[in-house]
Amino acid sequence: MRHLISTRDLSHSEAVGLLDTTIDMVDVRSRDIKKLPTLRGKTVANVFFEDSTRTRLSFEAAALGLGADVMTFTSQGSSVSKGESLKDTLQTLEAMGAEFIVLRHSNSGVASTVTNSGWVDSHIINAGDGTHEHPTQALLDAFTMRSRLLGEDARGRDLDGFSVVIVGDILHSRVTRSNVWLLRTLGAAVTLAAPKTLLPRDIDDWGVSLVSTLDDAIDQKPDVVMTLRVQKERMSSGFFPSESEFSSVWGMNVSRLRRLAPTAIVMHPGPMNRGLEISGEVADSPQSTVTEQVANGVAARMALLYTLRGESR
Amino acid sequence: MTRIVLAKPDIDRALKRIAHEIVESQRGRGGLIFLGIPTRGVHLAKRLARLVADIEPQDVQVGTLDVTMYRDDLGIQSTRTTVATEIPATGINGSTVILVDDVLYSGRTVRAALDAITALGRPDVVRFAVLIDRGHRELPIRADFVGKNLPTSTSERVNVSVSEVDGSDEVSIA
Numbered sequence: 509m510r511h512l513i514s515t516r517d518l519s520h521s522e523a524v525g526l527l528d529t530t531i532d533m534v535d536v537r538s539r540d541i542k543k544l545p546t547l548r549g550k551t552v553a554n555v556f557f558e559d560s561t562r563t564r565l566s567f568e569a570a571a572l573g574l575g576a577d578v579m580t581f582t583s584q585g586s587s588v589s590k591g592e593s594l595k596d597t598l599q600t601l602e603a604m605g606a607e608f609i610v611l612r613h614s615n616s617g618v619a620s621t622v623t624n625s626g627w628v629d630s631h632i633i634n635a636g637d638g639t640h641e642h643p644t645q646a647l648l649d650a651f652t653m654r655s656r657l658l659g660e661d662a663r664g665r666d667l668d669g670f671s672v673v674i675v676g677d678i679l680h681s682r683v684t685r686s687n688v689w690l691l692r693t694l695g696a697a698v699t700l701a702a703p704k705t706l707l708p709r710d711i712d713d714w715g716v717s718l719v720s721t722l723d724d725a726i727d728q729k730p731d732v733v734m735t736l737r738v739q740k741e742r743m744s745s746g747f748f749p750s751e752s753e754f755s756s757v758w759g760m761n762v763s764r765l766r767r768l769a770p771t772a773i774v775m776h777p778g779p780m781n782r783g784l785e786i787s788g789e790v791a792d793s794p795q796s797t798v799t800e801q802v803a804n805g806v807a808a809r810m811a812l813l814y815t816l817r818g819e820s821r
Numbered sequence: 822m823t824r825i826v827l828a829k830p831d832i833d834r835a836l837k838r839i840a841h842e843i844v845e846s847q848r849g850r851g852g853l854i855f856l857g858i859p860t861r862g863v864h865l866a867k868r869l870a871r872l873v874a875d876i877e878p879q880d881v882q883v884g885t886l887d888v889t890m891y892r893d894d895l896g897i898q899s900t901r902t903t904v905a906t907e908i909p910a911t912g913i914n915g916s917t918v919i920l921v922d923d924v925l926y927s928g929r930t931v932r933a934a935l936d937a938i939t940a941l942g943r944p945d946v947v948r949f950a951v952l953i954d955r956g957h958r959e960l961p962i963r964a965d966f967v968g969k970n971l972p973t974s975t976s977e978r979v980n981v982s983v984s985e986v987d988g989s990d991e992v993s994i995a
Contacts (some may be wrong), residue, residue: 525902532887532903541940544890574890663905814890818900 509816511632513619515643515690520666523650523693526811528663530651533807533814537573546814547576553606555598556635557583557613562778562802563635563644567610570809579606594618595627602628608813609633616640616682631816639680639742645777646686648808650694652797653732655804656773668695673725675701676736676758676785679708679747683777684736688714701725703758705747722758726767733768734775735760735786751784761787765795773797823980826971827992832952835968836865839950840872842966843919846948851879852916854944856886858934859904864985865952866921884908886920891933891940908941918944919966923981925951928962953992955979 509522518526536544552571554564564580571578581601588597598609609630611619616638623632636642654662657670672691678684678700691698698716700707701724711718719725725733738754748754755761760774768774774786774796782788791798827835847853853873857866863885870881887904920934931949938947950966955973973979973994982991 529903532890532905535906536890539941543940545936546890546895814895814903815900817896818898 511619511623511634512643512812512816513623513632513634514641515646515686515693518643518690518693520693523647523690524664524666526647526808526815527651527654529811529814530647530804530808531655531663533573533810534804536810537803537807543573543575544810545575547571547574547817549575550607550817551577551579551605552608552610552813553579553581553601553604553630554610554635555581555601555612557588557594557611557618558636560612560636562805563612563642566802566805567633567635567644567809569806570813571608573806573810574813576608576813577605579604594622595625598622598628598630602630606630608816610635612636614638633812633816636682638682639685640682641686642682642777643686643690644805644809644812645683646690647812648801648805649683649687649734649775649777650690651808652775652801652804653696653773656797656800657731657771666694666696667691670732671697671699671728671730672732672734673699673701673719673722673728673730674734674736675722675725675760677706677738677747678702678711678736679706680739680742681736687734688716692716699725699728699730701758703748703754722760722764726764729769730772731769732773732775733760734777737777737779738781738785755784755787759783759785759787760790762789762793765790765793768795770795775801778802823993823995825991825993827953827969829984829990832968832990832992835952836868837872839966839968840869840876843869843873843948843950844876846965847917849877850917852945853879853919854882854884854909854913854916855919855921856884856908856913856934856938858886858888858920858922858930860986861981861983862920862922864983865923865950866919869919869921869950882909886934886937888930888933888937891936893929893933906937906941913938913942913944916944917946917948920947920949921951922949923952923983924979925949925954925962925964925967926957926979928958928960931962932960952981953979 612635619634855866855870857863885907887906948965952968
């Protein structure tokens with residue numbers, strides 16, 4: 509593995525291996541000395557053409573935790589406004605010593621274009637490309653599920669036999685796409701619950717079940733309910749009649765939480781629209797993994813950086 | 822061509838002698854922690870801990886030390902999977918740590934282990950016990966307790982089998 513562009517590219521053993529290494533990174537994060545020397549002398553460039561708080565900071569923490577140096581590029585306030593191309597921007601960063609490029613872009617497919625172009629030699633990590641994929645989010649989500657559902661026995665195991673419901677704005681969700689491919693590789697059963705207007709056209713090819721309301725999904729007693737942010741910034745027209753209707757039919761609230769098994773978990777990739785796709789009480793409940801996901805994100809990205817480092821050019 | 826150099830009774834005798842040497846070097850001080858380097862070092866560490874506690878009843882703890890992330894050949898070798906590091910809940914500060922591995926060769930694993938220990942705390946003393954010392958050091962490192970010195974050529978392979986992992990106790994050269 510030289511790059512991570514899509515969770516489709518991960519084999520079962522690569523995926524389980526990354527989750528196992530993540531366990532050890534979580535352990536490192538719990539020590540007095542939270543730093544490893546693994547990437548000492550290497551430079552990780554965070555290249556963000558789209559706004560982000562947690563992903564950028566998480567990659568930064570992961571790189572620093574492995575002893576790497578970090579350069580951060582955000583398109584706002586950069587020479588992009590002078591017309592500098594993506595190719596020139598990346599080559600500039602590599603000329604300054606970057607060996608890992610963490611790339612976020614609002615256009616789908618940019619990360620794979622970069623790896624296929626031969627513009628740069630760096631390891632490329634897709635940190636979100638438009639509505640296409642966000643593979644490290646899927647890794648941290650799968651890790652969170654595995655450690656909550658399997659506890660101490662998680663190492664070496666996949667998610668065979670577990671059921672995951674993903675609810676809400678599937679259409680615009682790169683998190684969902686990456687999660688679906690990875691969860692299927694790991695053997696979990698995936699059900700999507702969304703209004704028809706927020707389902708992509710090629711959904712029949714995804715290998716998932718569909719239900720028409722969140723209540724139907726809850727009735728199946730899933731092990732995991734993953735709520736998604738309603739992505740207002742990607743919506744130009746009305747995809748649902750009103751926010752209150754969306755939250756009453758598709759929102760995760762306390763009465764729906766009570767119908768789940770006590771061991772079931774509720775996830776959200778953040779940032780949350782409290783009261784829209786997830787109620788405040790659910791987000792703050794013990795069954796919510798929202799902050800755990802953030803903590804696990806750093807460890808999962810450390811595991812990924814370490815694993816990619818092994819593959820020299 | 823595989824040649825057996827140590828059979829089970831030889832390994833048992835070597836470990837017993839090392840256990841006595843450790844007890845002697847401790848001179849009654851407590852706080853012994855055996856840290857095994859995965860995979861086979863972990864099982865040897867457990868056995869040594871048991872033997873030491875039999876010789877002189879004392880509080881002996883055992884742990885696992887993964888050194889993968891501290892290696893200096895990352896990026897040269899293909900990616901190794903990490904293993905859990907498990908140390909006693911009370912930590913390793915002020916203790917006597919006995920690092921345990923199956924084979925001592927270049928010394929690079931031990932160097933990585935010393936770095937890994939430093940990140941976990943500050944033991945009073947760190948010592949190193951190894952079942953086989955096959956020579957060919959690349960760093961100024963030596964073992965404190967050696968089961969058997971085994972002169973080898975670099976083209977040979979030393980295989981250590983332990984019953985916990987491999988079903989039998991045996992050291993062979995191929």
